Amino acid sequence: EKFCSQCGTELTRMVPPGDTHERDVCESCGAVHYQNPRNVVGALPVWEDKILLCRRAIEPRYNTWTLPAGFMELGETTGQGAHRETIEEAGVNIELGPLYTVIDVPHAEQVHFFYLAKVLDPALAPGEETLEARYFRPDEIPWEELSFRTVITTLEHYLHDRETGSFPMHHYGIPIPPPKRRPA
Amino acid sequence: EKFCSQCGTELTRMVPPGDTHERDVCESCGAVHYQNPRNVVGALPVWEDKILLCRRAIEPRYNTWTLPAGFMELGETTGQGAHRETIEEAGVNIELGPLYTVIDVPHAEQVHFFYLAKVLDPALAPGEETLEARYFRPDEIPWEELSFRTVITTLEHYLHDRETGSFPMHHYGIPIPPPKRRPA
Ligand SMILES: [Zn+2]
Ligand SMILES: [Zn+2]
Numbered sequence: 001e002k003f004c005s006q007c008g009t010e011l012t013r014m015v016p017p018g019d020t021h022e023r024d025v026c027e028s029c030g031a032v033h034y035q036n037p038r039n040v041v042g043a044l045p046v047w048e049d050k051i052l053l054c055r056r057a058i059e060p061r062y063n064t065w066t067l068p069a070g071f072m073e074l075g076e077t078t079g080q081g082a083h084r085e086t087i088e089e090a091g092v093n094i095e096l097g098p099l100y101t102v103i104d105v106p107h108a109e110q111v112h113f114f115y116l117a118k119v120l121d122p123a124l125a126p127g128e129e130t131l132e133a134r135y136f137r138p139d140e141i142p143w144e145e146l147s148f149r150t151v152i153t154t155l156e157h158y159l160h161d162r163e164t165g166s167f168p169m170h171h172y173g174i175p176i177p178p179p180k181r182r183p184a
Numbered sequence: 185e186k187f188c189s190q191c192g193t194e195l196t197r198m199v200p201p202g203d204t205h206e207r208d209v210c211e212s213c214g215a216v217h218y219q220n221p222r223n224v225v226g227a228l229p230v231w232e233d234k235i236l237l238c239r240r241a242i243e244p245r246y247n248t249w250t251l252p253a254g255f256m257e258l259g260e261t262t263g264q265g266a267h268r269e270t271i272e273e274a275g276v277n278i279e280l281g282p283l284y285t286v287i288d289v290p291h292a293e294q295v296h297f298f299y300l301a302k303v304l305d306p307a308l309a310p311g312e313e314t315l316e317a318r319y320f321r322p323d324e325i326p327w328e329e330l331s332f333r334t335v336i337t338t339l340e341h342y343l344h345d346r347e348t349g350s351f352p353m354h355h356y357g358i359p360i361p362p363p364k365r366r367p368a
Binding site: 007018 | 204260295312353
């Protein structure tokens with residue numbers, strides 16, 4: 001942030017009095033501009049024994065497969081956001097189940113939430129952010145072409161829990177990715 | 185938001201092409217200024233059979249009792265934020281336990297997270313945002329002077345779960361408060 005969103009003056013980076021973190025401060029109107037992590041909300045929609053994935057038509061990770069998910073909007077709950085994103089990206093009629101994974105992603109300054117969901121009608125109508133939507137049997141999941149580690153780990157928990165029939169909420173963090181290895 | 189934080193130009197409220205929500209858009213540099221819900225992270229610190237509460241020295245809800253909690257910062261996990269807020273507000277040495285409540289508060293455009301925590305040393309050193317910190321036995325909790333419904337419901341879950349000895353993660357939402365009744 002360079003300019004004050006309240007008055008348009010150039011901002012100063014400083015620790016305000018009584019604060020513990022550096023902020024963007026407006027020395028003209030006094031506004032302190034806080035920045036906060038964002039929430040990503042999504043669903044794991046299941047039809048019979050198959051899982052719905054969407055191939056991304058947007059960056060980051062264009063052309064990889066994801067669970068339907070996106071940024072939570074003002075005024076909605078995490079569940080309402082997950083439902084909205086599933087409709088926007090796959091155009092599918094679902095019944096949202098319980099919150100299933102809550103994942104800290106500090107290097108991305110995000111928290112991810114995935115809900116279990118039951119597909120009520122398997123018809124799909126992908127939106128503009130999706131190249132293609134389709135159902136995958138567990139043995140068909142394109143593990144090497146998934147978009148994000150939060151998607152991979154949510155699917156891993158689901159397939160594991162399916163063995164036992166018990167789907168408790170899982171909370172965990174994604175550590176900072178290791179630096180990419182270069183070929184020798 | 186009135187001015188573009190990238191270039192200082194006055195913003196226009198509009199639905200950007202391909203979007204579904206109204207945003208603050210800069211017609212000069214093209215920046216779209218998204219706004220997102222914020223996360224509040226806190227802890228339920230326990231010493232022997234007592235719970236640590238802090239009397240707020242700040243608005244909103246000045247002079248009411250709360251669990252230590254505050255806004256999640258960039259670059260931290262929900263747990264790191266809960267630990268940081270507990271130190272800032274009560275100056276107490278804790279060991280953070282599992283994530284315990286995840287609460288949607290859509291009318292405040294927030295999600296709240298509370299962790300169970302074990303107090304390692306009962307010494308307290310309240311910070312500037314706290315008038316007073318002290319430990320309460322369950323029968324001493326000042327229910328009528330608690331700060332927020334997320335604090336009340338987290339304490340209720342804890343006291344209930346203590347009866348059974350099982351502390352699963354709880355996810356729920358706080359509905360919009362009913363309008364205040366006026367005396368007849
Ligand atoms: Zn200003
Ligand atoms: Zn601009």
